[in-house]
Amino acid sequence: MHTTIQYMAAENTLAPAVSGDGGQALAEDSRDFAGTVGDVTVANPAMTARNVNVWYGEQQAIIDTSLDIGKSQVISMIGPSGCGKSTFIRCLNRMNDTIDSCRVTGDIRLEGQNIYDKKLDVVPLRAQVGMVFQKPNPFPKSIYDNVAYGPRIHGLAEDKQGVDEIVETSLSKAGLWDEVKDRLGEPGTGLSGGQQQRLCIARTIAVSPEVILMDEPCSALDPIATATIEELIDELRQHYAIAIVTHSMQQAARVSQRTAYFHLGRLIEVGATDDIFTNPGHRLTEDYITGRFG
Amino acid sequence: MYAVILVLILLALMAVAYQLGRRRSQSMAGRAGGIRKLHSLPGYYGFYAAIWCGLPALLVLLVWLAFQSIIVTKMVVADLPLATRSLSEAELGLVINDIRNLAEGNIVSRDVSPEMQAAADHYTNLNRIGSAALVVVAISMALLGIALGWRFISPAMRARNQVEAVVKALLVLSSTIAIFTTIGILLSVLFESIRFFRMIPLSEFLFGLQWSPQMAIRVDQVGSSGVFGALPLFLGTVLISLIAMLVAVPIGLMSAIYLSEYAGRRLRAVAKPLLEILAGIPTVVYGFFAALTVAPVIRDSGSLIGLDVSSESALAAGVVMGIMIIPFISSLSDDVINAVPQALRDASFGVGATHSETIRQVIIPAALPGIVGGVLLAVSRAIGETMIVVMAAGLSANLTVNPLESVTTVTVQIVTLLVGDQEFDSPKTLAAFALGLMLFGVTLILNIVALQVVRKYREQYE
Known part of the structure; x- marks a missing residue:
């Protein structure tokens, strides 16, 4: 196992004179960044990321970030736009590979296996670390085929009956089965926005992942659909490690057990959600969650 | 002056x-x-x-x-x-x-x-x-x-409003010119065709198996009995277009997939314009390429394996026409494939599909209506193509589906009927208009279907 790295709290080593008055001050804050506040490790990690740096061309999007994703818990990533939180979770299943100019360094492990190892095949990795995207993106296929897509590709079922079972359990887990069981042949794009997003979650869990990454899964949904998805996330936590990027601090508070605050490419603070929101350890975190910027 | x-x-x-x-x-x-x-x-x-x-x-x-x-x-x-x-x-x-x-x-x-x-x-x-x-x-x-x-x-x-009204009238006028020209062409072809069908019954024209348009100018002239069965011409057109599409669709589609999905930015910047240059080569150049290079090659290789290939064959014309159409299909398909939202690719990669699985199972099905639209446009181009066929496929109206024989097409016959001195009240000349009308009808229907398909596709993503 990895040695546990303790990033000790470094309160007040940087004390911005004025915070929240524009990008210039924020950039200066980050320049004398002394290290992540809080414990980046967990007792039972599904994934561990150490010293991750990401560049898009010349521009660095993630700077020396280390973070564990714990089993059976939800970690939420918050922070102002462009802070790198989406980039970070896209590193966890190598979705950044699809962007030509993107370069990743550091050590990211899934159950001890370095996922950026040259010998590692990215295909099974993405089945193990599934992803749900910002905008619901069902394929223009039937509801059934949407869910069956992954299992068929990976040969998870021996026969038609096996696929049927996977589709049913996945849709049930995603809380969609009762709504669509009579119209599995209809196009997935015909569902409502919230149903589409749950269909995408069902599609992700159909390949039995260990980790589910969610990139602002509710930002395109109405409040009621959002509440449904949030309940679903809470249920899914029992079986999967979940990392969710969100712009809504209320959502982070509602669904997650741990919260990580990103700022200009750095992980500023991480800790139990309750602690972060009641007693933030870093000035920037405090400014963000009290609404002074972001 | x-x-x-x-x-x-x-x-x-x-x-x-x-x-x-x-x-x-x-x-x-x-x-x-x-x-x-x-x-x-x-x-x-x-x-x-x-x-x-x-x-x-x-x-x-x-x-x-x-x-x-x-x-x-x-x-x-x-x-x-x-x-x-x-x-x-x-x-x-x-x-x-x-x-x-x-x-x-x-x-x-x-x-x-x-x-x-x-x-x-x-x-x-x-x-x-x-x-x-x-x-x-x-x-x-x-x-x-x-x-x-x-x-x-x-x-x-209100000078501004009045000037703009005049400009608007000018725009309306310009946009109607193309429409009226089309209607004018259609009507002139239609009236001449009606004159033709007064002399030759429609059923004989549509279903006749023999095409021999030589009419006697004098009563006592020898060997000139006009027979106007257009079936061999349409069969020849279909045969050559089919061969052309068999060449163009796979090559065009696959090159589009390569260029839009796999090729690096630099290769794409060079390869795509080069491919589109194919569309800029005059068809007459393709024509003598077909007649002087491709047809002899096909005949020689045919005789090597003991096949009797005519020196002007449907195969030669069809293959070269297919090459001419490749950029049509590749360019249109490339646009359509690029229009497939990135979100769908992400979704497919996100469940662990490989690039090729994503292309086969997500991108092509999503782009299919657009690709079909492009193919139909290419078919109507192939049916209307004349120059290559005149030079490479021959003039004899054989009723055959053998691509190794010489066949002729509707457009070629229109050309031969109207070349040289003609009398405009003989069925021989008027037959050209009847053929033109048929051709116009077929390509019009194909174009309408293609546009419908493309439009349906647009509604899906925008």
Whole structure:
């Protein structure tokens, strides 16, 4: 196992004179960044990321970030736009590979296996670390085929009956089965926005992942659909490690057990959600969650 | 010639009117308290004056030029001796032609009689008077227009709206020209076809198995019995188009997939324009490439394996036509594939699909309607293609589906029917119009279907 790295709290080593008055001050804050506040490790990690740096061309999007994703818990990533939180979770299943100019360094492990190892095949990795995207993106296929897509590709079922079972359990887990069981042949794009997003979650869990990454899964949904998805996330936590990027601090508070605050490419603070929101350890975190910027 | 000079003069007058209108509005604005007091900017008043100057004069010019020759001819005919006037219409036409030729100093087909000389002089005179009158009328219209425009300009006058209304009318006119031209072509083809079908029954034309359009011009001529069964031509067209699509669709589609999904940015920047150059090669060049290079190769390789290949074969024409169509399909498919949202690719990669699985199972199905639309457009291009087939596929109307034999197509037959001296009341010539009508109908239907398919696709993602 990895040695546990303790990033000790470094309160007040940087004390911005004025915070929240524009990008210039924020950039200066980050320049004398002394290290992540809080414990980046967990007792039972599904994934561990150490010293991750990401560049898009010349521009660095993630700077020396280390973070564990714990089993059976939800970690939420918050922070102002462009802070790198989406980039970070896209590193966890190598979705950044699809962007030509993107370069990743550091050590990211899934159950001890370095996922950026040259010998590692990215295909099974993405089945193990599934992803749900910002905008619901069902394929223009039937509801059934949407869910069956992954299992068929990976040969998870021996026969038609096996696929049927996977589709049913996945849709049930995603809380969609009762709504669509009579119209599995209809196009997935015909569902409502919230149903589409749950269909995408069902599609992700159909390949039995260990980790589910969610990139602002509710930002395109109405409040009621959002509440449904949030309940679903809470249920899914029992079986999967979940990392969710969100712009809504209320959502982070509602669904997650741990919260990580990103700022200009750095992980500023991480800790139990309750602690972060009641007693933030870093000035920037405090400014963000009290609404002074972001 | 004088008409060109007159148009130039009118343009110059319009420029003057523009300046006058502009100045006038500015001076009025100065008195009223600044340009803000004008309804429109001074330039609009300039255009307003220029339109008043140019538009009526140009309209008069157009109408005059359209009718001058008719009226002058009528007047000349009215002064001809009674004996000439009472000739049949066709003969009178010849006389008028001679008079015109005489007046313009061209070669005349008969001896010049004093009456004709007089008529020619009369014709020249009338034309001269007409032109002079036109110049006077047009220029005075223009000047009058300037005066009117000058009078109408006032700070409250909505010059901007009026100029824009004229521009809008111009746009409407331009957009209808293409439509009316299409309708005109369709009608002219339709009427000639009706004349053809009066002589040859529609059923024989559509279902006849033999095409031999040589008609006897004299009754006693040998070996010329016209038979107009268009089936061999349509079969030949279908055969060649089919071969062309068999070549173009797989190659075009696969190159589109490679270019849009796999190729690096630099390769794509070079390869895509190169591929599109194929579409810029004149079809006549493809034609002799097919006839002189591809056809002999096919014949020689055929004889190597003991096949009897005609030196002009459907295969040669079809293959080369297919190559010509590749850029159509690749370019359209490339656009459609690029239009598939990135979100769908992400979704597929996100559950662990490989790039090729994503292409086969997500991107191609999503892009399929657009690809089908592109293919249908390419088919209608293939059906209408003429030059390659004329040079490489031959002229003999064989009823065959063997690609190694020589066949002919609808377009090729239209060309051969209309090349050279023709009489326009023989079924042989009119058959060209009937074929054209059929071809027009088929490509029209294909285009409509293609556009429908493409439109349906658009609704899906936008």
